[in-house]
Amino acid sequence: MPTTCQRQGEQRAHVRRWRDPGDGTLQAAHAPKPSPVILKPSVSECLRRSAFSAKAQGTQVTYAPLYRLFFTFLWQRGLDWNEASEDDVEDWEDWRRRGATNPAPVDGGTWAKEQAALKLLYGIAAKRGLVPANPVTLASPTDVKTSDVKWLSPRAFRLWRNVGLGGMLPSGLEDEAWRGRSAGRDMAYADLMYSSGLRRREGGTLLLCELPALGRRNYYAGRVGQGVAKRAGYTFYVGHPALQRVEGYRMSTRALAVARARRHGVYDRLPDLRIIQSVSRAGRVRWRSRDGRAGESALGRLTAAERMLLFVEGEDGLEPAMLWLTESGLPLRYTSWTKVFERASDRCAAAGLEVFATPKMLRHSMALRTLIALHNALDRRLGLTPAERLHYEEVYGQVWLMVKDMLGHRSDQVTRDVYLEPVRGLQLESLLGDDHNPVNAEKIAELAARTGLILDAA
Template sequence: MADEWRLFWVGDGGTPEGDRPVAGWEGLEERERALGLRERQPILVSPEGRVDPRLSECFRRSKFSAKAQGTQVTYAPLYRLFFMFLWQRGLDWDEASEDDVEDWEDWRRRGAQNPTRVGGGTWAKELAALKLLYDIAAKRGFVPTNPVTLLAPTDVKTSDVKWLSPRAFRLWRNVGLGGMLPSGLEDETWRGRCGGRDTAYADLLYSSGLRRREGGTMLTCELPALGQRNYYPGKVGQAVAKRAGYTFYVGHSALQRVEGYRLSTRALAVACARTRGAYDRLPGLRVVREVTRAGRVRWRDRSGRAGESALGRLTAAERMLLFVDGEDGLEPAMLWLSESGLPLEYTSWTKVFERASDRCAAAGLNVFATPKMLRHSMALRMLISLHNALDRRLGLTPAQRLHYEEVYGQVWLMVKDMLGHRSEQVTRDVYLEPVRGLQLESLLSDDDNPVNAEKIAELAARTGLILDQA
């Protein structure tokens, strides 16, 4: 289209999002390095095929480049959309006015012809993205003033997020991802071939509280070794975490399911890919030579050039390039693979979850899930479980617990750390809203305990925030 901006990323070999490689861009990576561009820096190309060096400077070394990679991946497509809106008005990105931003807000949130109108929460994020870019541009003299003067919307809801009770999660997972019928019997019409992978990923997120990107970019060497423990610790790399790396904990049954996927469905996909020679033609492939005790990864590329990085500093894109050369040949270092045996983009999990929820709806079930909902649910269950553990350790009833708020305040801190939050207030106000101010009894020592199910059901009915199934 004549009015379409295109988004590229440094290191992608000249492949815009959702498009094919551009002919004549051979050797692009060398030219990008020569220009001093940062790895995974966004490059926006105007409809005239031009790259504005001022935009590149805004992305290269600024508050934008200091943002987490996931935030950059979220913000860059928003800039592309806004720039196309301006272009259709005959304006370049640096010619935006306050009126243009207000019209864009009206279109995004209320436009009658807009099939994908957004709510207050989404618009607040888009507003923050635009304000960041134009703040940088204004300070560097690329635009006269920041045109983003709108206030944050007032209809942003923080307490209407949804949780899943353990039994609702199991029903959604088994029917939506695993190809079962609501009755618990196998569905003979099920044609899904990645059920083992998908259910293992869902269990990992529900048990650990990992974010979509954190769990979706895990390497096999980062997977805790299965043993005889109830919970196993692992590390989230700072480059794929939202803000900083942290320690996560995954339960035995969830880790067991992930290990089962690794030894079965994943191994079969790798074997088939080797037979087809799929790994022999991949550009940019890096073969891991070793992962040191200090957590450094050393590799060689196809030309024999050596490289290394701290494990925690590997970005999502870099992780997809890593391969291990085993006894039977090459295989991806990434844990989650597509059916073709290639590393799976972590963003693909959103569609996997949507299809699973659609399948549940088609079966007449009022259960659905997103990766974030599984994270919320883990936080809720863990808070209740930790309260219960302290109750039993101190020999207190829930009523007596009210006299020990300082002791129980540590529970919030522990859950905050398990989620990788900076602020305890975020944990209190957003993720765990259903249980604020409630006097809770023993819950969650065993997800299948009927007392726990009854209490979760009571919370679901009382708050309206937890999906549950009778």
């Protein structure tokens, strides 16, 4: 069986994309210097040209270390990856979930993910004739637990943020024992995510040049690049208070981290950084390396790993192009936010509070608030009852179908997503940017009390 250290080491591997140098070695590019992952060429073929490569980057990041864990288990049995049998998979499942020598057995939800990962790989291998049959035939686990709570009310979010990330006491007073030095950064990230509904990777890999310019509007539009989005790039919207807090972080905590890194020569010791020369109106980024090599790419196609290499040069010296930085002034890996959120929730629990949050919960909460706000705005503007609003939604929904036919689209979703994106933007700015239409906190509190599905705070 793999040792505890081996398992933890494998789970910390962050595989971003695969490169095959032709010698049977796959390299995982997740840092300035890629680390080798030794695999058979046949496995390389399965991962590079198959349903695996079509998976979202986040899924690939999750699945790749699981394959390495299982291959280590087979290797210790004297087996190659393509010699796994149904018995081997059953033994692996038994050890992972119930093994006496396993100090940290996984639950049903975790095993379900591992099972899906293995089933995908061996399904691909079976189609290519690399294995006689897919050995993953176990039934899906029946003890998969999913939380009913996926949303946070505005006041529950504020309590979790202030206590968990900001070091406040539940009473609202400052905690003199608080020693957190990244509160400004963490609270700004949480506000951005709660306001915009961005995914963890999308919000965690933003570049300074991708931030909307702060002005006097209620909502601002930004763009998520295809290289870090789950499937395709799209427009996101962030409220003024959240963007203002992000700007405050940039001018304070972030600026101090950059100045500290410059004093200690941190950036001077980075050999593989890319210094941005220009960003065109068409979204082309041009850079040069320390040795004079030049390169360019579409801004939207930059991956998370590539973004971490980008720097800008100002009057005072170099600084990372990424928004979120560590205390040492280096780009923060977007995966680190999970631990930040866990520590914040643990702090709330230690203070006797029953509030917690994950990045995905903030995304769900944004969707719920927006839905309620839009319905509220339409009702107020048109003076409609809920029944009348439903009637108008059914009638005006036909408009999309008529435009679809005029443009010759097969689906009205294409019309909505592509050609009428500016209309959607105008609608959102008009409805959500109305000072007389605040987010209906009372309605959310009412839903929380009635359904028990929304985490609220008294």
